[in-house]
Amino acid sequence: MKFNIKKIIIGSLLLTAFLGATSIYLDARHSKQAEQKFYDRFNQIPDNPSPEDVLGLSLANLSIDEEKEIQEIVQKSFEGQHLYRFCHKSEEEMDKSIENLYVPNEYQTFKEEYKKENELWCEVSLEDTLVSLEKIRFSKIWKYKSLENRVGIVAGPESGNVHSFLFKKIDNQWKIEKEKWPMIKYYFDEHLAARELIEQNKDILN
Numbered sequence: 001m002k003f004n005i006k007k008i009i010i011g012s013l014l015l016t017a018f019l020g021a022t023s024i025y026l027d028a029r030h031s032k033q034a035e036q037k038f039y040d041r042f043n044q045i046p047d048n049p050s051p052e053d054v055l056g057l058s059l060a061n062l063s064i065d066e067e068k069e070i071q072e073i074v075q076k077s078f079e080g081q082h083l084y085r086f087c088h089k090s091e092e093e094m095d096k097s098i099e100n101l102y103v104p105n106e107y108q109t110f111k112e113e114y115k116k117e118n119e120l121w122c123e124v125s126l127e128d129t130l131v132s133l134e135k136i137r138f139s140k141i142w143k144y145k146s147l148e149n150r151v152g153i154v155a156g157p158e159s160g161n162v163h164s165f166l167f168k169k170i171d172n173q174w175k176i177e178k179e180k181w182p183m184i185k186y187y188f189d190e191h192l193a194a195r196e197l198i199e200q201n202k203d204i205l206n
Contacts, residue, residue: 056145
């Protein structure tokens with residue numbers, strides 16, 4: 001009987017180890033597949049863009065320092081938004097932490113839209129919120145023929161929605177000029193922020 005119990009214990013430990021290794025493998029595989037899906041979806045640049053294309057999409061070819069600057073701004077923006085949305089920071093604390101990342105006056109427009117479209121989820125723990133922000137995925141950085149001194153990027157937490165960002169360079173610093181996210185589930189235009197600005201300012205962009 002003792003021998004059988006020993007075999008059962010060893011078998012249970014081996015099974016637990018196998019299941020643990022399988023889970024790690026499947027998680028890594030899923031993460032890799034999700035990363036590839038993100039890359040395939042949000043990094044497509046047309047080889048020969050049509051002259052009629054309102055965006056005139058091409059690579060921005062920024063310096064490494066500028067790319068890092070833009071990615072850090074996006075990271076800080078998501079942190080402020082999520083800590084507010086999941087009730088770990090007040091609205092005033094969110095303002096203080098991320099308002100200066102945006103073009104003047106645009107932040108208030110963004111905030112009102114964000115509050116209207118995103119309900120507060122106060123039951124999400126701080127640990128879970130921070131884990132969701134550990135890995136932000138970034139697309140390539142694009143430029144548009146109709147938008148001078150501006151670039152676009154798509155980014156989002158690995159476990160959350162991606163957002164469309166349009167940046168404008170002001171006084172040699174990149175600022176978020178527009179930030180948009182999917183209003184309709186399963187539909188997202190990665191260039192929505194740029195398209196919206198083009199539509200609003202067809203004759204006055206500078």
